[in-house]
Amino acid sequence: MTEPAKPGAAAPTAPLKKYARQGKSNATIYDIARAAGVNPSTVSRALSKPGRVSAKTQKLIEDAAAELNYHVNPFARALPTGRTSTLGLIVADITNPTFFDIIRGAETTATAGDYTLMLAESAESAATELTAARRMLATVDGLILASPRMSDDEIRDLARDKPVAVINREVRGVRCVVPDVNKGIGEAVRSLAANGHHKVVYIAGPLPSWMSARRWDGVRSACEWSHLDAVRIESSKPTVEGGREAAREVLASGATAVLSYNDLLAIGLMQELQAAGIEVPDQISIVGFDDIFGADFTTPPLTTVRSPLGECGSRAAAMLLDTLHGSAPEVAETLRVETELVVRGSSGRLINGT
Amino acid sequence: MTEPAKPGAAAPTAPLKKYARQGKSNATIYDIARAAGVNPSTVSRALSKPGRVSAKTQKLIEDAAAELNYHVNPFARALPTGRTSTLGLIVADITNPTFFDIIRGAETTATAGDYTLMLAESAESAATELTAARRMLATVDGLILASPRMSDDEIRDLARDKPVAVINREVRGVRCVVPDVNKGIGEAVRSLAANGHHKVVYIAGPLPSWMSARRWDGVRSACEWSHLDAVRIESSKPTVEGGREAAREVLASGATAVLSYNDLLAIGLMQELQAAGIEVPDQISIVGFDDIFGADFTTPPLTTVRSPLGECGSRAAAMLLDTLHGSAPEVAETLRVETELVVRGSSGRLINGT
DNA sequence: CTCTCCTTGGCAACCGGTTGACAAAATGTT
DNA sequence: AACATTTTGTCAACCGGTTGCCAAGGAGAG
Incomplete structure (x- = not known):
């Protein structure tokens, strides 16, 4: 219908003829109006404003709509209303x-x-x-x-x-x-304290991450509460790779327990430590955050503060x-x-x- | 502007007043046309049909558009053209x-x-x-x-x-x-054969899965080629859980090597086998498909046929x-x-x- | 200095719904 | 039966672009 018809149409703008305006399913409210013998606006109301139209007309319109396999055109609706669903x-x-x-x-x-x-x-x-x-x-x-x-x-x-x-x-x-990280962190830190740990290191996430800051706050205050030392180190990126890279600093910190900004870091760290012959959790305990998919695939499976x-x-x-x-x-x-x-x-x- | 004004508006249809048609950023091509002293259609052409408009006018319009912080309204565009990007x-x-x-x-x-x-x-x-x-x-x-x-x-x-x-x-x-699974499967089966395996079991995925069928085909023919026995068992669902459930049947099959429809099944199977005291890969080799995230988190890390x-x-x-x-x-x-x-x-x- | 031909811009119809204003019909009131 | 009120439906404008058709203007040709 709206085809260019002229074969001289340029290349860059060419396409889509095959799919242009397929006959089916593009019934409009006008088609319905005609079929039902009412005004298009009545159709519109029947279809979107419940109760604005008499039951009889309503039924008439709905039947016609079903008959014609009508579906609203989302753009036509979005244009005047701004609603897009x-x-x-x-x-x-x-x-x-x-x-x-x-x-x-x-x-x-x-x-x-x-x-x-x-x-x-x-x-x-x-x-x-x-x-x-x-x-x-x-x-x-x-x-x-x-x-x-x-x-x-x-x-x-x-x-x-x-x-x-x-x-x-x-x-x-x-x-x-x-x-709300506090409950989870509190549980984690108390558990670490109960298991004989005295110094905890937190591996931070990206600096702009609000959540990383909250977690560090939480770790620090929970540690204070439990009389543990808490130190913080930075990570290059919040990924498995970043976790691997953090291993050296973790060891250097002298801490025996790690909380890391997220599980990815924790997993990377654990891989690297194990590769270096360090036993987890016997020598170092590792706790992640989020309980992501795969956190329980590791050996040992990862202890983590789960966020829903x-x-x-x-x-x-x-x-x-x-x-x-x-x-x-x-x-x-x-x-x-x-x-x-x-x-x-x-x-x-x-x-x-x- | 388009506000109901009447406070009597019904509850179910109420909302959105706060966000209705914010003044900013909704400049239209008409605004631009006015600012540039041309016709709206010219603006439309300048903005979408390169070359249809003289360089001078083009610039004029582009400047005005930038000035007014114009962005096309995707719906207005989609309505006549059908294109939605x-x-x-x-x-x-x-x-x-x-x-x-x-x-x-x-x-x-x-x-x-x-x-x-x-x-x-x-x-x-x-x-x-x-x-x-x-x-x-x-x-x-x-x-x-x-x-x-x-x-x-x-x-x-x-x-x-x-x-x-x-x-x-x-x-x-x-x-x-x-x-194309054949190359990967071929490599896998040859590797298993070379490692002394004689019988392979394939854990199938959902019945309607076309890919599961292809993989089974591939396994069967590769095994034939390498003179290995191949048997197939079904899984309840293509998940870690499904893999666990398959463990019994895998053992019952007497096979020493497993290819499973996907990595999830492989991981679940491995967990269950290990829990039963079976050594992987010493007693049973496990190969998955897809190389999903986390496939290398397991111990041992999962061998898998990677699909890109x-x-x-x-x-x-x-x-x-x-x-x-x-x-x-x-x-x-x-x-x-x-x-x-x-x-x-x-x-x-x-x-x-x- | 005309006369083509081509480029460029304007007009207006159209895409398919939504909605305020109003009229007609139906209902209720006295 | 005449009038007030409510319900139901119609009209027409509008959302913001796109595009075929046409005309005015400019460039090049003769």
Whole structure:
């Protein structure tokens, strides 16, 4: 129909003839209106505003719609209303299994609420993240930021345009879902103290990571409480590789127990220590964070402070849905979810006690 | 502006006032046209049809656009053209790490091509999958199906409406990206034969899985070639749990080497066997498929036939992009990517030789 | 200095729904 | 039976771009 017809069309703009406007399934409300003998706007109301149309007409229209195999055109709807029935999710790194569960949780509740999830990655860069966020913001009804790297102000700025939910970080004025690390860390540190450890080292994550800072805070204060020494070292990157690289410094620190920013670091560290002939947990105890997929594949399986990441994703999506449905509290409150220690084999009693 | 104003608005339809049509950033081509003193259609052309407008006017318009911080409204564009700059990806199970590389690969090339990726999950159900696919088809320019569970005909049906690319399955008439298992399997079986094994058991995946069938074919013929016995057993589900459950049957089979449909099964099996005091690989060699994240976390690390899943995702996205740009071959050809054996610790010489 | 031909810009219709304003019909009131 | 009120449906404008068609303007040719 809308075909160029002219064969002289240029190359760069060419394509798609094969798929252009297939006959089927593109019935419009006008077709329905004609079939049902009513006005298009009546069709529109019947299909989206329950109760605005008499039961009889309603039925007539619904039947016609079913007959014609009608589906709304999302763009036509989005244009005047701005509603898209789509939620966006931006994660720092799709490779990082920490986000697996978040994605899954968000996708599940989005779908359950008849929304679709759009996914983008920021490659751990604040600039890329902001670009992706801005781009998405145009096409989604709400945006979830998982462990965002951009500044608080930038986040608040985004939140001024569309509902935004943040995971793994607390930003004033924006709805957040944050695992409350204290319980889990408390359990971990008490367990280490009970097993004869006196000095704990924390392997930090990326500097801009809000969560890494919270975890270090938590470790420090829990250690103080339990009369343990706590020192902190930095990592180059929050990956298995980064964990390997941290091994030397860990040994140099003289600590007998390690808490690391995440499980990936913990796993890398454990691999490297074991390769160097060090027994885990007999000589060094290792505790990770998050309980990611695969944390129990290691030998010994990794002890870790579990964050309910799937729940975080799901809650964040639910927050957006609530906001979009108008049933959300006025003030942006932070939702805290519990963390807990999952004791596996990588932590335990110190054998070669100091 | 478009505010209801009437406070009597009903509850269920209420929301969003806070975010309605923020003043900023919604400059339109009309605003630009006014600012540049030209017609809106000229602006449209300047912004999308290179060369259709004189350099001078072009510059004028671009400056005005930059000035006003203009961004096209994707919906307004999608409405008349049908183009959305969006690609859809449907995976069977977001939890399954097999798909993470695929997602990542697809997301990366989609983004590189200025497309956005939409993600949906089918929960391993053909019906859900079809629903999700249909839903997506309305809003994307192309669709990637990863390990689809629906029928060939259903897939071809979808492909009639919009470009479709399939990963991990071959469907006649549809563009596919399929790891060619033979090389990897050949290497694996030869390696097992060389290490003194005589009987191999294959743990199958879900019955509807095309790939599981291919792998079994490959195992059988490679074993024939190397004069090994090959038997097949079924699994309840393609997960770690499923692998555990398969352990009994594996032992009962009398085989000394296992190839399992995927790494998850292999890992579960290994855990269960080790728990029963069986040495891997001394008593039983285990080989998985895919080389998923975490496959090297185990002790011993898992030997596996690696499929370049990231590449599959990336290639599938590229196929769609090509098709959309009109630079794709007429006939739908299947792209085969190589697999290779990654030898780690879970396979090796049989010690208690038969 | 005309007369083509080509480039460039403008007009207006269109994509497919949504929605405020209003009129017609149905219902209830006195 | 006449009037007030509510329900139901229609009209028409609008969302923000895209694009076929046409005309004005400029360049080049004769």
